[in-house]
Amino acid sequence: MLGPLREDSPRRIGPYAIRARLGAGGMGEVFLGDRGDGSGPAAVKTVRRDVAGDPGFRDRFRREITVARSVTGPRLASLLDGDADAEVPWLATEYVAGPTLSAAVRGAGAMDEAEVRMLGAGLARALAAVHAAGIVHRDVKPGNVMLAADGPRLIDFGIARDAGSTPLTTTSRMVGSPAFMSPEHVAGSGRVVAASDVFCLASVLCFAATGRDPFGDGPVAAVLYRVKYVEADLEEVPEGLRAVLEDCLSADPAARPTAAELAGRLTPGAAAEWPAPVGGQIAEYGRELARVSALDGPLLPGYTPTEAATGSRAAPHQLPTRGTDFAPGLHVAPTQGPGLGEPPRSRRRRNLVAALVALALLGAATGGLLALRGGDEGGDGDPEKPAAVLAGIDAQGGREGSGTVPYGRDVRPAGWHPWRSRMTGHPFGCAAGRDVLVCRNTAGSYEALSPSDGKKLWDYSARLDADEAGARISPTGQVFMPSGSTRPAVYGDQVLLASGDRLVSLDSRTGKVRWEVRAGSAHGFESAPLVADGLVFAAVGPTPQGARIAGFDLATGKEKWRRRLVGEDLAKAEEYDFWPLATRDKMLYLLGEGGLRALRTEDGAELGRATGEQTSQCHDALVRAPHVYCAAYTYSTEGEHMAVQRLGTPSLESAGEIPLPDELTDGAGLVAVDDHVVVLVRGARPWEEDDIDPEIVLARRDDGAALARYPLDRRSFSSRINAVSSPMIVADTLVWADSTSLYSVALHNGSKPGPLRTTVLKGAPGPELRKDYDTLQWGLLMSDEVLPPEVLPVGGAVYVIHHGGRVFSVPLPGASAS
Structure with missing residues (x-):
């Protein structure tokens, strides 16, 4: 639906006067534009500055505009204009006044056979036109099908596809769905052909006919x-559709009908118009367009189209006209590729899931580093000796990413005492160290407190956009983080x-910028820099496509080396978060094309790669010498199997697995490992209801025997939710x-655990009801979900940060705690 412009929205883009805001996508914002020449409304889509700055992007964008100009057809939202060389690149396509197929089915339910035939015949003709121009759409899904009064329209045929996609940092259960891919997509995007689009269209028609994804969830x-x-x-x-759809879903691309043949088979018996509920939705879009078109200027902030057209509110002052000097951030709209298929469940930073079996399993986390003053910077120091904190920690523990903090309860920040404080906004990824406790919030900015007394130290924001929705997962399953902000990391x-x-170094006490260099944006919620051996490691480039990793001098920000991790044209199933995961003994562990890799921190030389049948399924890295541990998920017709694999360092060759029983690993994520135990968490993601009884599982590292199981409150949206953090050692x-x-x-030390101790946090928020908000427009808003707290134990001082902003610091409980 049409929304008002924001104060920082452009008033003109190229030849188009901007009338309203349609939404936003992975590339940037999307506006309703009008040339004023009677040619009709257009959807004007902009490109984020960070994407436009990618060296090869403008060339690809220019080629795609040229190719797309040649594609015309009655069922295509045609390209009207575009400029790849503008300061902010843009393109304009035909505006379709109607809902997406996804929204229509959600609002009106599944369609009858005749209506599905009408839909399918129109879309098949659109694909035939695309294929005749030598183009493969590659992204046929319900979100890329618009329903107009005179029939369906296929959008986004090859235009800057996937330019803003970011991976879902979640467990292996999907938020969106990969059910609209073809077998060729799964095998690798280089194998995708025109017949792949036909396969995907059949999946879309199954969705329209049943209201469900054809390959399940x-x-x-x-x-x-x-x-x-x-x-x-x-x-x-419906039985009348089953045979033709089965032919389209053939495993052999050569056996599928062409798009033109499919149109011919679907036309007989097709309806002449949409069902009444869908027609009602389309009519509302048309009325809204008419209201905005009747205005003497753009739809301004604070007004709906009806209010602006009827004058039901006092007219606001007109905002000054602006050009295209703006930098939209990460948003959601149907201008992007499909939501990233989640990888097999890995453990990634565990703060977002009640033990991160929730948001974090895409790759593994990054961020917090622990070192001990006076110890070797590349090692761990001596945990038996009193030490001061040199580097900070995050929800993944120390730099090894093992969920373990390598020093004792006698280590605390200078002058520390128990305290209670509050942060503004919603903390969403934190790190703590010697001089600072710092959190990113859901708006993409940062706030820092003193770790000693909880007093506020500073704020920092790149201020690239004023995204009213904040961090979210779109209805198509993509992760969006305002300004592309990563989690913070603390070092000294x-x-x-x-x-x-930009990769930025801030003074931990004052928040002043020490240095900044061009780098990458967050690939997902768990992306973060990693520090080791005098270098800062960060991804380079705005998206997972063509991701590179670079090492920057910690003192100056000067780039020391750079290495490509993946190619420019990955299959969706292979897109992960390519920010670093963990480090130890001058080795850096991270994901690359094909799986987990080990690089030398000094120069980025590859020293190991997980290539075994089981270990290639690893997408996290918990380092505990002499092994790297990871959760490898495999699937068969019998279901899911999770195994905790041991990998040798730095070769990453298999060293066997921990023999954990299936009853412990079902629905579980690996969150911590030390010299004696492994810790698993079983449960759903923070925005889902539990379908199993959630629990924390403690098992012996050597033989997998269960030592203890700690039940957690079951998550249900019909009652208050008691969100639980990821555990840490x-x-x-x-x-x-x-x-x-x-x-x-x-x-x-791995023998019989002691009793469970409870330390009540006076003033903590308590269980909360999940907010009721419009998920159809925005998807899942992280600010409105009941997310788990984060626990950061900096030795003997434990920080508990609740999502609503309350922060507590208490001593690490000992035998006297109750």
Whole structure:
């Protein structure tokens, strides 16, 4: 639907006067434009500055505009104009006044056979026109189908596809769905052909006929398995459609009908118009367009189209006309490729999931580094000796990414005492160290407190956009983070972060910029820089496509080396978060094309790669010498199997697996490992209801025997939610928090654990009801979800940061805690 312009929105883009805001996409914002020559409204789509600054982007964008100009057809939203050389590149396509197929089915339900035939015949003709021009659409899905009064329109045929896609940093259950891919998409985008579009169109028609994804839901790898082996569920598809759709869903591309042939088979019996509920939706879009078109100027902030057209409110002052000197941030709209298929469930930073079986499993986390003053910077120091904190930690623990903090309860910031404070906004990724506790919030900015007393130190923001929705996961399953802001990392007296397409070093006490260099944007919620051996490691480039990793001098920001990790044209199933995961002994662990890799920190030389049948499924890295541990998920017709793999360092060759029973690994994520135990968390993501009884599982590292199981409150949207943090190991103690208390268990070096201890946090928010908001427009808003707290134990000082902004610092519980 049409929305008002924001104060920083452009008033003209190229020849188009901007009338309203349509939304935003992975590339940038999308506006309703009008040339004023009677040619009709256009959807004018802009490109984010960080994407436009990618060296090869403008060349690709220019080629795609040229090719797309040659594609015309009655069922295509045609390209009207574009400029790849403008300061902010843009393109304009025909505006379709109507809902997407996704919205129509959600609002009106599944369609009858005749209506599906009408839909399918029109879309097949559109694909025939695309294929005749030598183009493969590659992204046929319900979100790229618009329903106009005179029939469907196919949009986004090859235009800057996937320019803003970012991976879902989640567990393996999807937020969006890869069910509209073809087997060729799963095998690799280089194998995608015109027949792949026909396969995807058949999946779209199954969705229209049933209201469900044809390949089901669940773990992404399981869905992709069903796509690869064409295990579609057509039971609820009308019998008259089943045969033609089965032909389109053939595993052999050569056996599928062409788009033109499909149009011919679907035309007989097709309806002449949409069902009444869909027609009502389309009519409302038309009325809204008419109201805005009747205005003597753009739709301004604070007004709906009806209010502006009827004069039901006092007219605001007109805002000054602006050009295209603006930099939209990360948003959501149907201008992007499909939502990233989640990789097999890995453990990634565990703060977003009640043990990060929630948001974080895409690759593994990055961020927090622990070192000990006086110890070797590349090692761990001596945990038996009292030490001061040199580097900070985050929800993944120390630099090894193992969920373990390598020093004891006698280590605390100077002058520390228990305290309670509050942050503005919603903290969404934190790190703590010697001089600072710093959190990113859902708006993409940062706030810092003193770790000693909780007093505010400073704020920082790249201020690239004023995104009213903030961090979110779109209805198509893509992750959006304002300004592309990463989680912060703390090292000594520096805070390192990437925001606004810049890698920035801030003074931890004052927040003043020490240096900044051009780098990459967050690929997902868990992206963060990593520090080791005098270098800062960060991804380079705005998207996972063509991702590179670089090492920058910690003192000056000077780039020391750079290495490409993936190619420019990845299959969707291979797109992950390519920011670094962990480091130890001058080795850097991260994902690349094909899986986990080990690079030498000094120069980026590759020293190891996980290539085994099982280990290639690893997408995280928990380093605990002499092994790297990871959760590898495999799928078959019998279901999902998770194994905790041991990999040798730095070769990443398999060293076997921990023999954990299936009852412990079902629905679980690996969150911590030390010399004696492994810690798993079983449960759903923070925005889902639990379908199993959630729990924290403690098992022996050597033989996988269960030592203890700690039940958690089941998550239900019909009652208050008691969100639980990811557990962490510090000083031979397992700690985690919920909405009321901090919990701790003495581990006794892998023998029988001690009793569960509870430390009540006076003033904690307590269980909360999930907010009711418009998920159809924005998707999942991280500011409105009930997300888990983060627990950061800096030795003997434990920080508990609640999503609503309340922050507590208490001593690490000992035997006397109750």
